[in-house]
Amino acid sequence: MNTFQAPKGTYDLLPPRSATFLAVREAIAAPLRDSGYGYVETPGFENVELFARGVGESTDIVTKEMYAFETKGGDKLALRPEGTASVLRAALEANLHRQGNLPVKLWYSGSYYRYEQPQAGRYRHFSQVGAEAIGAEDPALDAELIILADQAYRSLGLREFRILLNSLGDKECRPVYREALQNFLRDLDLDDDTRRRIEINPLRVLDDKRDAVQKQLGGAPMLRDYLCDACKAYHEQVRELLTAAGVAFEDDEKLVRGLDYYTRTTFEFVHGGLGSQSAVGGGGRYDGLSEMIGGPALPSVGWALGVDRTVLALEAEGVELDIPAATSVYAVPLGDEARRVLFGIVTDLRKAGVAADFSYGGKGLKGAMKNANRSGARYAIVAGERDLADGVVQLKDMESGEQEPVPVAEVLTRLRALLG
Ligand code: ATP
Ligand code: MG
Numbered sequence: 177m178n179t180f181q182a183p184k185g186t187y188d189l190l191p192p193r194s195a196t197f198l199a200v201r202e203a204i205a206a207p208l209r210d211s212g213y214g215y216v217e218t219p220g221f222e223n224v225e226l227f228a229r230g231v232g233e234s235t236d237i238v239t240k241e242m243y244a245f246e247t248k249g250g251d252k253l254a255l256r257p258e259g260t261a262s263v264l265r266a267a268l269e270a271n272l273h274r275q276g277n278l279p280v281k282l283w284y285s286g287s288y289y290r291y292e293q294p295q296a297g298r299y300r301h302f303s304q305v306g307a308e309a310i311g312a313e314d315p316a317l318d319a320e321l322i323i324l325a326d327q328a329y330r331s332l333g334l335r336e337f338r339i340l341l342n343s344l345g346d347k348e349c350r351p352v353y354r355e356a357l358q359n360f361l362r363d364l365d366l367d368d369d370t371r372r373r374i375e376i377n378p379l380r381v382l383d384d385k386r387d388a389v390q391k392q393l394g395g396a397p398m399l400r401d402y403l404c405d406a407c408k409a410y411h412e413q414v415r416e417l418l419t420a421a422g423v424a425f426e427d428d429e430k431l432v433r434g435l436d437y438y439t440r441t442t443f444e445f446v447h448g449g450l451g452s453q454s455a456v457g458g459g460g461r462y463d464g465l466s467e468m469i470g471g472p473a474l475p476s477v478g479w480a481l482g483v484d485r486t487v488l489a490l491e492a493e494g495v496e497l498d499i500p501a502a503t504s505v506y507a508v509p510l511g512d513e514a515r516r517v518l519f520g521i522v523t524d525l526r527k528a529g530v531a532a533d534f535s536y537g538g539k540g541l542k543g544a545m546k547n548a549n550r551s552g553a554r555y556a557i558v559a560g561e562r563d564l565a566d567g568v569v570q571l572k573d574m575e576s577g578e579q580e581p582v583p584v585a586e587v588l589t590r591l592r593a594l595l596g
Contacts, residue, residue: 185300195499200486201285204305204328208283216282220261228295229589230261230469234376241290255289259306268471278311297453297485308478318441318477319417326423331493337447340428345403346439355404364392379432400429437465449492458482501552505532508544510560
């Protein structure tokens, strides 16, 4: 084993690319924060039972992809494969839903773990930003979330994404459809695994990516034809609100999504530049999830956007985010006295909110200036014995290359003025 190698299916985020990840997380979070969503953070692992019940025993996530383990104390835990079940668990545990201000609107950001076959855009450790609106049944809430995700992607400069939209019905109409679909599927030529799936979660069979399966699904009954009037009206309102907001979407009656808990509105954001891992995010309404994990009825809706794939989508579109240089001022001391003086100035600059860095390791002028360049700093301050004897430091404009002496006592005010 090479000890300097990250585990299979994982990768490290390092500068400068890591700055893009931070910017993507921030861009997704900003519209949520501005729309009444509060930040929630839950543990990286939960009791395995939460996901088994909440995500669904018949999903790939639970049956194949979960990092489940038993602790020395005998607790059965799992690294979180997704965020919704945990966030709902946390809200129920803290009784947020009893405080008379439904919906409880929360957003989160973090690492998720799935034991998958690693490939481009599909990792065993990945990162999501998500949002959940818990405890209200209102098409405007479904629309709000889709609009906010659209806004986030657009603010990043993404253009080549599409929004796929569908309704999965509710506890009135879905069971009728489920049975019709099961009757259709049972007559097909399918493997044992898929046959079992027909009995547990037949809608997932529609989601099967294999050609051999897709070919047989031609005449399958479609949920659209089974939606009850309430679900139809609800879905129509979501569509109207999105249209009124100028958010383009495509009706996709085959969109069922991989999780068991979705009801009514489901949606996915797909990007053309990602090959087969085209989903950059997805979500939907999960009116039954609270009861599935032992809580009261709490109709809710949410989404999770994949940060890794969003970064890949940006790269595919050739979008360069406008990320300001981390360092504004770089200090280059030549000699011990200069080290003392410039280190003091750097400390003062930082206290004043100016991003500043320092040439460490007693480098000579040439090496230190190379680092100053690399830091992206707009200005360098350089001082040697002779400058200090004159009571000045050299202030160098890294763009124009011009340099002028500035009295030590004025450096701070001068730089603050220059940097605005
Ligand atoms: P897929 O169909 O690609 O497996 P999913 O339906 O399993 O996606 P969700 O559970 O809806 O994905 O998660 C939301 C988002 O999280 C996805 O759209 C994707 O951007 C990201 N995501 C999910 N699994 C992975 C993974 N293994 N690696 C990287 N990103 C992922
Ligand atoms: Mg998946």
